[in-house]
Amino acid sequence: MTDETKKKVEDKIVGLVKEYAGKKRFKPIDIVKEMEKEFASEGLTKDDIKAALKEIMDEEKLVYGYAGGSFLALPENQ
Amino acid sequence: MGKKHQTPLLDELKKGKWISFVREIERAAEKSERTEDLLGQVEESYRDKVNHWKHGGMAGVKSYGAGMVGRFSEFPDKYPGIKECHSMRIIPSAGFFYNSDFLRKLADISEKYAGGLLNFHGATGNIQVLGMSQAEAEDVFQAVAELGFDLGGSGSDLRTPSCCAGQARCEFANYDTMKICHDLTEEYLDELHRPAFNYKFKLKFSGCANDCVASAARSDLAFIGTWKDKIKINQDEVKNYVKKLNVQKYVLDKCPTKCMWFEGEKLVIDDENCVKCMHCINVLPKALRSGDEKGASILIGAKAPLVTGPRMGMMLVPFYDINEDAKNDYEWLKGLISNMWEFWDEYGVSRERIGELIGRVGLNTFLEGIGLEPIPEMVGHPRSNPFIKFTEDED
Incomplete structure (x- = not known):
């Protein structure tokens, strides 16, 4: 996965969570499946998407929350 | 320190000769105001017959999606010490072996940052440091990491093996x-x-x-x-057991597949029909051993x-x-x-x-x-x- 593609994936994931903040909770597994479909034409695998998600978390662009199951959320300061 | 909250129902749970979790929480509360508040809320839970925790939410350490279990009090104004009362899960050593130095240091971490309470171990096997706020979580994590330990699983993930x-x-x-x-x-x-x-x-x-x-x-x-192979039988030890135990009643009759019997004084096992339940080995450990x-x-x-x-x-x-x-x-x-x-x-x-x-x-x-x-x-x-x-x- 090129840096450019990785950035596209990261932007897409963070954008989705921002867009639906307060309306829908995205489970990491659902996001991974969704991105796999979205970027299928670019040959991205599930592992690529997971790696992008890991980076998002390491950079604290998103955080994990829990309500019966794990979900992705914006950090509290956002 | 005087008692901050009256706890007549919890006091009932201190009666009797066995160790009481109430007594342990009270000991921790002698050093921790937040743990005093925990006693107050638990008393209310016993009175109301419901618990007063809000579960989940946002509790964690940087970049990890697991290892913290969020708990928030339903009465943050009444019990400010446990407004946030999160648990941190720590992966235990395999087989739960720890040296005493680690335990002392972990106890110090618990007293410094949390309510002085620990679980050994949670249902999944984690060590748990109980009663910290989100603001303290990163410090606890770093202190635990310095001891060579890491956070355990929680949420929709692989739980700590x-x-x-x-x-x-x-x-x-x-x-x-x-x-x-x-x-x-x-x-x-x-x-x-x-x-x-x-x-x-x-x-x-x-x-x-x-x-x-x-x-x-x-x-x-x-x-x-x-x-896979046959149970190993020491017939001399079987004879010793027969002298002091009703082997027929307590072993053979309790075998779930009835695959054992005596031929004279000799114990015979039909291993093809044994389901490896361990009952006979548990009762006659000197006479029977699992196969090779x-x-x-x-x-x-x-x-x-x-x-x-x-x-x-x-x-x-x-x-x-x-x-x-x-x-x-x-x-x-x-x-x-x-x-x-x-x-x-x-x-x-x-x-x-x-x-x-x-x-x-x-x-x-x-x-x-x-x-x-x-x-x-x-x-x-x-x-x-x-x-x-x-x-x-x-x-």
């Missing part, structure tokens, strides 16, 4: 539970710390059918030590009652040669687990455990999905309800 003390302390262990537990924990740290599953997934390793970590009841994938061809049975699908009802594990692999696979860094097992997770990812729904998925799609579909050949030994319980159906024209 756990095992019995195995060959380190138990003569019944049929394989090195601690090695496989340690090796797979290391292998799957990412799956443990970053929730990416439909729901939780537990691995537990018991060295024998006594199942001291309750793997058959509590883990999605249970490894229970067993053997040791390994583990792999059971799948157990869970506690959450969401849907409880399930016991069902037999998936009757005999897994752990020692052989360990030589190849568990290549076969890792492939099997990977296939299971792929199938579960693909076909599972939110909060569906893998056992429930198997119940929904059928065992045959699941086996086909993970590339395992169906065999007649894949049963819910020994000698009952085979899931695999054969048509008359099949051999």
Whole structure:
């Protein structure tokens, strides 16, 4: 996965969570499946998407929350 | 320090000779105002017959999606000390061995940052530091990391694998539970710390059918030590037992498959019909030992009652040669687990455990999905309800 593609994936994931903040909770597994479909034409695998998600978390662009199951959320300061 | 909250109901739980959790919390409360507030809220829970915690939410440390369990008081104004009362889960050493220096330092961390309370161990086997706020979480994590420990699982991820003390302390262990537990924990740290599953997934390793970590009841994938060949019998020791114990009543009559009998003074076992339950070995440990061809049975699908009802594990692999696979860094097992997770990812729904998925799609579909050949030994319980159906024209 090129840096450019990785950035596209990261932007897409963070954008989705921002867009639906307060309306829908995205489970990491659902996001991974969704991105796999979205970027299928670019040959991205599930592992690529997971790696992008890991980076998002390491950079604290998103955080994990829990309500019966794990979900992705914006950090509290956002 | 005087008592901040009156707790007449909790005081009842201090009566009697056994250790009381109330007394332990009170001891911690002598040094911690927040733990005093915990006593106040627990008293209200007993009075109201409901608990007053809000569960989940946002509690965690940087970049980890697991290891913290969020708890918020329903009465933050009345009990400000436990407005946030999160737990941090710490991966235990395999077999739960710790040196006293680690325990002292962990106790100091707990007193400094949390309420001075610890759990040894939570239901999944984690060490738990109880009662911290989100603001303290990162400091606790760093302090724990300096001791060489890491956070355990929570949320929709691989939960902290756990095992019995195995060959380190138990003569019944049929394989090195601690090695496989340690090796797979290391292998799957990412799956443990970053929730990416439909729901939780537990691995537990018991060295024998006594199942001291309750793997058959509590883990999605249970490894229970067993053997393939014959039980080893020391007939002289059998005679010694006969002198002091009613072996017929307490051993032979309790054998679930009635595969043991006496021929004169000689104990005979029909090993073909033995289901390796360990009862006879437990009662006559000096006379009977498990065989030499040791390994583990792999059971799948157990869970506690959450969401849907409880399930016991069902037999998936009757005999897994752990020692052989360990030589190849568990290549076969890792492939099997990977296939299971792929199938579960693909076909599972939110909060569906893998056992429930198997119940929904059928065992045959699941086996086909993970590339395992169906065999007649894949049963819910020994000698009952085979899931695999054969048509008359099949051999």
